[in-house]
Amino acid sequence: MSQRRLVEIETNILARNDAIAEGNRRRLEADGVLALNLVSSPGSGKTTLLVDTIRRLGAEGVAVIEGDQQTANDAQRIRETGVPALQVNTGKGCHLNASMVERALPQVSPPGLGLLFIENVGNLVCPAGFDLGEDAKVVILSVTEGEDKPLKYPHMFAAASLMLLSKVDLAPHVDFDMDACEAYARRINPELEILRLSATSGEGMDAWLDWIDARREALRQRALSRARQHLAMLEQR
Known part of the structure; x- marks a missing residue:
């Protein structure tokens, strides 16, 4: 297959994904649901962080779509918090796509759903290019990894709105320069917000919950603005 044909196929796949993602986004925003991707x-501590986040927030109005290539282990951990979680296994696929989320939404939307976490497949490459209809991508990088990850995987950090530097309780025991890591990340994305936290010690968790609350309020304000605009259009008629 020629390189040109491969580019055409990839472009078509991404265009179709983006169209479905936009539908997901409209549906979620219309329902007042904040979706975070x-x-x-692998091994950054996403699920541990998610479990502790849910316990601090409370289970009411929260749901999770859990992506992994195989097993339902992480979804089961989430369900133990009392939150509905749907496992999506991608098989050989290295990421979730918008169609998977579209099919999952009707199965994981409890009454009063206000916050949806989408835990993507552990991968810093493929998920960067696939919009799921989320409000924001949150990239998690642990101090047990290399501080140059933002430079090695720039597309993910460019696409993210927030970087959570996790497992900071282990910082005294590993060779990791947190300041350098944050500088690398901001070199890729100057607007990237960064929080340091540890689900084990609790450090930084309040700041993370405050960030979620701020995104929820921004979503609410956008909905109010659209409602006012719609009302004004009706009055002009």
Whole structure:
């Protein structure tokens, strides 16, 4: 297959994905649901962070779409918090796509759903290019990884709105320069917000919950603005 044909196929796949993602986004925003796409390499502590986040927030109005190539282990951990979680196994696929989320939404939308976490497959490459209809991508990088990850995987950090530097309780025991890591990340994305936290010690968790609350309020304000605009259009008629 020629390189030109490969580019055409990839472009068509991404265009179709983006169209479905936009439909997901409209549906979620219309329902007042904040959707966050959690992305990272394997072993960063996404699920542990998610479990502790849910316990601090409370289970009411929260749901999770859990992406992995195989097993339902992480979804089961989430369900133990009392939150509905749907496992999506991608098989040989290295990421979730918008169609998977579209099919999952009707199965994981409890009454009063206000916050949806999408835990993507552990991978810092493929998920960067696939919009799921989320409000924001949150990239998680642990201090047990290399501080140059943002330079090695720039597309993910460019696409993210927030970087969570996790497992900071282990910082005294590993060779990791947190300041350098944050500088690398901001070199890729100057607007990237960064929080340091540890689900084990609790450090930084309040700041993370405050960030979620701020995104929820921004979503609410956008909905109010659209409602006012719609009302004004009706009055002009």
